[in-house]
Amino acid sequence: MLHPKHSALSFPGKDHDEQFCCYFRQHWIRLWYHTMWWVLQMFSILVAGILSFAVLDLQETGSRRMIIAILGALFIFWNMEFLCSFYRYFLTVIIITDRKVHRIKKTLLAVDDHHSIDLWMLQDIVKRQHGVIQNMLKFGTLILEAQESQVRLHFTPRIQEHYALLMHLREKARNIAIQTQRSELLGEK
Numbered sequence: 001m002l003h004p005k006h007s008a009l010s011f012p013g014k015d016h017d018e019q020f021c022c023y024f025r026q027h028w029i030r031l032w033y034h035t036m037w038w039v040l041q042m043f044s045i046l047v048a049g050i051l052s053f054a055v056l057d058l059q060e061t062g063s064r065r066m067i068i069a070i071l072g073a074l075f076i077f078w079n080m081e082f083l084c085s086f087y088r089y090f091l092t093v094i095i096i097t098d099r100k101v102h103r104i105k106k107t108l109l110a111v112d113d114h115h116s117i118d119l120w121m122l123q124d125i126v127k128r129q130h131g132v133i134q135n136m137l138k139f140g141t142l143i144l145e146a147q148e149s150q151v152r153l154h155f156t157p158r159i160q161e162h163y164a165l166l167m168h169l170r171e172k173a174r175n176i177a178i179q180t181q182r183s184e185l186l187g188e189k
Contacts, residue, residue: 018097021169024162026155027139031089038082045071045078084108094153096165099173101144103151119166120173121146127163142166 052058052067084107091106099120105113122144129140142153142163156162 018099021096021098021165022162023093023095024157025093026089027137027157029133029137029139030155031086034082034085038078041074041078045075094156096162096169098169101151101153101166103153115151117144117146117149117151118173119170120177122166122170123147125163125166125170127159129159 049067049071052071053064058064058067088107091104091108093104095102095104100116100118103113103115105111124143124145126143126145127140128143129135134140138159139155139157140159142156142159144151144153144166
């Protein structure tokens with residue numbers, strides 16, 4: 001479960017005594033909609049260019065330049081939009097250590113969100129897979145519930161493996177917390 005080669009791995013919010021277990025990004029299906037929309041947009045630019053120059057056969061230079069400028073602006077805008085969604089996908093990471101679950105979300109400029117939850121404080125871990133696609137592709141949502149907070153890990157890939165790992169690590173963290181409390185109580189007496 002624990003990877004010795006990654007035990008010295010550092011990331012924002014990591015305690016010095018935490019040991020890295022695994023990390024994952026959201027399932028690739030999260031990018032499917034954005035990719036198909038991008039393909040449709042690029043195809044529409046291609047069709048508009050062909051229709052404008054081959055079928056309509058515009059002879060006026062000003063009209064051709066205006067159409068090229070509009071198509072070029074759409075091309076740049078739609079590619080930047082796709083690139084932002086691509087970066088958003090890759091900059092959202094869930095890191096599981098032996099003590100905490102860290103959800104790190106970043107964008108290029110606007111968002112830098114880090115949410116951590118202690119494993120020993122988790123009251124419940126809920127695994128949700130709804131629908132044929134989620135069950136076939138083995139992804140879903142993990143809901144980590146503590147006393148006053150809840151962390152939802154949407155589009156979790158290999159959800160059964162991550163669920164089992166979290167259940168195991170939660171029990172291990174609880175046992176360590178109980179042992180620590182007992183040793184503190186015995187030390188006080």
